[in-house]
Each structure stands twice: as C-alpha cells, then as structure tokens.
Amino acid sequence: xxxxxxxxxxxxxxxxxxxxxxxxxxxxxxxxxxxxxxxxxxxxxxxxxxxxxxxxxxxxxxxxxxxxxxxxxxxxxxxxxxxxxxxxxxxxxxxxxxxxxxxxxxxxxxxxxxxxxxxxxxxxxxxxxxxxxxxxxxxxxxxxxxxxxxxxxxxxxxxxxxxxxxxxxxxxxxxxxxxxxxxxxxx
Numbered sequence: 001x002x003x004x005x006x007x008x009x010x011x012x013x014x015x016x017x018x019x020x021x022x023x024x025x026x027x028x029x030x031x032x033x034x035x036x037x038x039x040x041x042x043x044x045x046x047x048x049x050x051x052x053x054x055x056x057x058x059x060x061x062x063x064x065x066x067x068x069x070x071x072x073x074x075x076x077x078x079x080x081x082x083x084x085x086x087x088x089x090x091x092x093x094x095x096x097x098x099x100x101x102x103x104x105x106x107x108x109x110x111x112x113x114x115x116x117x118x119x120x121x122x123x124x125x126x127x128x129x130x131x132x133x134x135x136x137x138x139x140x141x142x143x144x145x146x147x148x149x150x151x152x153x154x155x156x157x158x159x160x161x162x163x164x165x166x167x168x169x170x171x172x173x174x175x176x177x178x179x180x181x182x183x184x185x186x187x
Contacts, residue, residue, distance in 0.1 A: 027125070034121035035113050037083075043117060045076045046085070046110050049100055050159045058097045065153060067145070085109060111164055119173050123180035 031040030038046070048065040049057045063073040077100055080086040085106030091097035102110065126134060145152040165173065176186045 030125070031117070031121060034116045036116075037109065038080075038085075038113055040117075042076055042080055042085075043110075043113065045073065045080065046102060046106065047155055047159070049086075049102055051155045051157060054101070055092060055099060057100045058091060058094070059100070060097070062100065065155070067152070067154075080106065114164075115173060119177045120180060123177050127181045127183065 028040050031043070034040075035043040044066055045062060048062045051065060052061050059070050059073050059077065062077070063070045066073065077086060077088075081088060084103055087101045087103050089099045089101055091099045129137070142152045179186045
C-alpha cells in the first residue's frame with residue numbers, strides 16, 4: 001500500500017464530499033428565489049409527482065424518485081397541501097397508501113414558476129458549462145448516486161404539461177434562455 005497516495009486520495013474524497021454538500025445547499029437557497037411561491041424542494045416534489053403515473057404518486061414513490069426519505073417527502077407534501085397546491089386521495093391500488101394529486105391551483109402556479117426555474121435558474125446556474133461538460137457531469141453524478149448499488153430513477157423523461165405554451169412562446173423562452181446563458185440582457 002502506498003500510504004501517502006491513499007492519504008491524498010482520502011483527503012480529495014473529503015473535499016469532493018464537502019463541496020457537494022456546499023453546492024447542494026447553495027443551489028437550494030438560490031433555487032428558492034427562482035421558484036417562489038414554492039421552495040426549490042417543493043418545486044422538485046411537484047416535478048417528481050409529474051414524473052409518476054397519476055395513480056402511483058404515493059409518498060414512497062415520490063420519495064424514491066427524489067432520493068429522499070418518506071418522512072421528508074410527507075413534510076413537504078403537507079406544506080403544499082395546506083397551500084392548496086396538492087390534494088391527498090386514498091390509493092386505489094393499496095389501501096395503506098395515499099395518492100398525491102396536483103390541484104388546478106398547483107398546476108397553474110407550477111406553470112408560472114416553471115419559466116423562472118427552467119429558463120432563468122438553469123441558464124444562470126449552468127452558464128459556464130458547455131453541453132459536453134454537462135453530459136460528463138450528469139454521468140458522474142449518476143455514477144456517484146450508485147455508490148450503494150441503487151440506480152438513479154430521476155427525471156430523465158421530458159414531462160409535457162398540457163396546454164402550457166404556444167410554439168411562439170416556446171421560441172421566445174428559448175431565446176431568453178440563450179441570452180441569459182451568454183450573459184446578455186433579456187427582453
């Protein structure tokens with residue numbers, strides 16, 4: 001064993017881990033500003049629900065989709081339910097489970113917030129990354145996620161929210177996205 005090499009490797013891993021935690025915290029705090037009236041965690045729970053079949057949006061499935069605990073998910077869902085963004089229904093498949101449904105108010109608010117998060121936050125956060133760097137970064141994050149043998153069951157699928165934007169609106173949003181990534185003023 002090369003003691004110095006192993007010690008250096010351990011130090012590097014500790015730096016990577018502490019940096020991941022710091023970046024995660026910073027992204028969450030910054031994301032909260034973009035996702036108002038939701039917190040970034042609430043926004044991610046809503047996205048997690050959209051990425052599940054409507055009859056399978058249980059606490060366990062949402063938590064698994066987000067890589068968090070059922071208790072954490074229940075707390076966030078409770079907060080969203082109080083604000084009338086979600087409703088809770090009994091599961092038709094499992095009498096012990098509940099099914100979480102996004103309300104009309106929740107969907108409307110998610111649509112409005114989505115522009116800020118999907119366009120502005122993503123453009124501002126990743127503006128210094130090339131598409132190649134983003135591909136590598138994503139692959140590395142998925143590799144890290146597998147440290148315990150579980151695969152990331154994330155949100156790779158592009159979920160379409162019906163009747164959201166016209167083609168002209170999408171073009172305008174993509175123009176805004178490109179301008180923000182370049183650091184240009186947006187309209």
